[in-house]
Amino acid sequence: MVDQAGREAAAFGGIFGQDAMEAAHKALERMMADIAGPVLGQDAVAAQSGLVREVSRLMAGQSDLKPEAGDKRFTDPMWKDNPLFQAWMQGYLLWSKSVDALAGAMGMDELAVKRNRFFANLVTDALSPTNTMLGNPAAMKKFVETGGKSTLDGLQNFLKDMVDNGGMPAQVDKSAFAVGRNLAMTKGAVVFRNEMIELIQYTPVTEEVYETPVLFVPSMINKYYVLDLAPGRSMFEYALAQGIQVFTISWKNPTAAESEWGIDNYLEQILNASAAVREITGSPQVHLAAVCAAGMLTSSVAGFLATRGDNQIRSSTTIVTGLDNAVEDTKLTIFTGPDMVEMIAGISQAQGVLDGRNLSSAFTWMRPNDLVWNYWVNNYLMGNPPPAFDILYWNSDATRMPARTHREFLDQGLINAFTKPGAVKVFGTPIDMAEVKCDTYVMGGLTDHICPWKNSYSGARLYGGKTEFVLVGSGHVQSMVNPPGNPKSSYYVNSGLPESADEWLKSATKKQGSYWEHWAPWIIARSGD
Structure with a gap:
């Protein structure tokens, strides 16, 4: 049975x-x-x-x-x-x-x-x-x-969903949104392109900018603009207003023709994007900032560069990423045995x-x-x-993942690879998160049902450098899209990283406002003049 x-x-x-x-x-x-x-x-x-x-x-x-x-x-x-x-x-x-x-x-x-x-x-x-x-x-x-x-x-809605939404009740009025009309409105331009990525540079809005730019890396299974939703709800827009230089990768939406693209292919493109950003800005280093599953990619890149003594990464930010998937189960983890x-x-x-x-x-x-x-x-x-809700529109605007990449992620998850030194290999080289010495900023969501915050916290303790863990009082996407000005927004900070996540929270300080207001000064302090 x-x-x-x-x-x-x-x-x-x-x-x-x-x-x-x-x-x-x-x-x-x-x-x-x-x-x-x-x-x-x-x-x-x-x-x-x-x-x-x-x-x-x-x-x-x-x-x-x-x-x-x-x-x-x-x-x-x-x-x-x-x-x-x-x-x-x-x-x-x-x-x-x-x-x-x-x-x-x-x-x-x-x-x-x-x-x-x-x-x-x-x-x-x-x-x-x-x-x-x-x-x-x-x-x-x-x-x-x-x-x-x-x-x-209701009957009309039902019939429409049967035709247009696979028989599932629609979560969002898609007609209310369009990229470039009322989504992803922050001004920028594609400055690098190849078979897998487009690299977007956003136009500075301050007279002077800080030296070290931020390269955002979105998840491969979603569109890049989750951090650039409507004006006033864009993390990119907010960062630019603080004088931070902002770039982001936009991944190609693969088809079956790209089924053999693996994780190493994606890691290579992050390195290509980093090289392009450094060449364009003249900065010797970049900040990497990744969302969800992309945090596993940027952590892999950081681990690989550490094996070579390459310090091109000034800091690493991961947003609702769980490098350790064994601390707290999600409902999906009960379907991740070897047979599954x-x-x-x-x-x-x-x-x-x-x-x-x-x-x-x-x-x-x-x-x-x-x-x-x-x-x-x-x-x-x-x-x-x-x-009509921008987050739900973005959530419905899904992409695809190559079969090889999917299989490699499943294999990593099956053995909880990032917690085992040498279990993750990048271009054939074993890596160890403890060798990542750059500063890291790790954000988790208190009510995140996709990536439980305790998994994010445990992952934060894997890095070998100075790590800042911040806990936002929201769910998965709401934690990412967290603009200032919402009186209900809050986050927790704690300078320590005790072994227990519960112990961390017990001694943490609750702050009102958006974690963007905490993250931006953290980045600026590491961005030179």
Whole structure:
């Protein structure tokens, strides 16, 4: 059973998309069949006994079951004020809780339990009463208020998504955005180009600039402009205003023809870009600043240059990057065993590339209530258009990754390679993060569900030089796009790097504002005149 569950779960790392719920249903069916069999132990018996007691309280109208903190599905007053709706909600919560408990009590290995619980929760989330018209008081009210027009609008949205969005509820109104119209508006020009990259130099806005420029390196699976969204929400724009010279790489979107591009090809292009930046500016050094998975690339470059005694990197910034993936699990890590890696790599190998839309779907299904069913309700039951939000547009503007690069990343992740000196090889040369002596600035996101902040923190402790770790109080993308002026923005700083991430946070100082206001002075202090 475990092997079969694993094969279906592999959809999350490679194909995912519309197969997810079918895989979840099958996994749940097997799990429920096993519940009736001999695999359950004493924990399952206890779980069933607790279920019986809670059912009795529910039948007597004495249940005190409530949604968990942060669960926004049952916020309408009717779920509390109407006895029928309250009983419906509590019955659903009890059922969800019991399915999760039984999945957790199954007498299998820990990884298989996590997989089955994940799939079980996918199904229970999908079957929430709030995802139906009769079970959603707000949708019913709007139906009455609009004379049924909201339902017709919802049907139109549904049909449009079936055609244009692979049957998934659209998260963003794409018609509201266009690169060059209201996104990626910071003035600049392409100053270097080859078969893999374009190098963009942004136009300075101050009379004088600091000597050492910053070369930003975006993730290969997303577009470069995440740090150059709308005016006023652009990190590039902010850095330029501080007198910092800004360059960024824009990766070519590969096709199956480039399936053999590997990690070394990407590392070579970072070195090419660094050489071009230094030639253009006359600076002997550059600051590298990388986002998400690109932080593994820039760390590899830094490690390689360290083996050669090359000090062209003045400092390294990594933003929501996890060099150590073993400290805190994400929901995706339960699908990264050797059997999974082989299947996932085989999928991208057959296609020649990993399509970024599939990876985006995997991240979406990690938080189905927020990123799937929330939009199901908004778009279809309420009949509203999807929101116009620049971050969500960028997230939907995915690219591809060559199959070889994908396989090499999977292999690195399988052995947690960056934590093992010599396990990562660059152009055939083993590297060790402890030999990276340049100053490093590592940023994590407190509520990041893709790269947990404790993984970022542990990765920060791998470098051999002086490291500054900063924790932003937001999620994955919101931590990156964090302009000054938001009264809700905050971040944590701590001059020490104790072994425990919890210990670091306990003794950290909370600052109001944007980490950009902390990062820019850090860069400037290392940028010469």
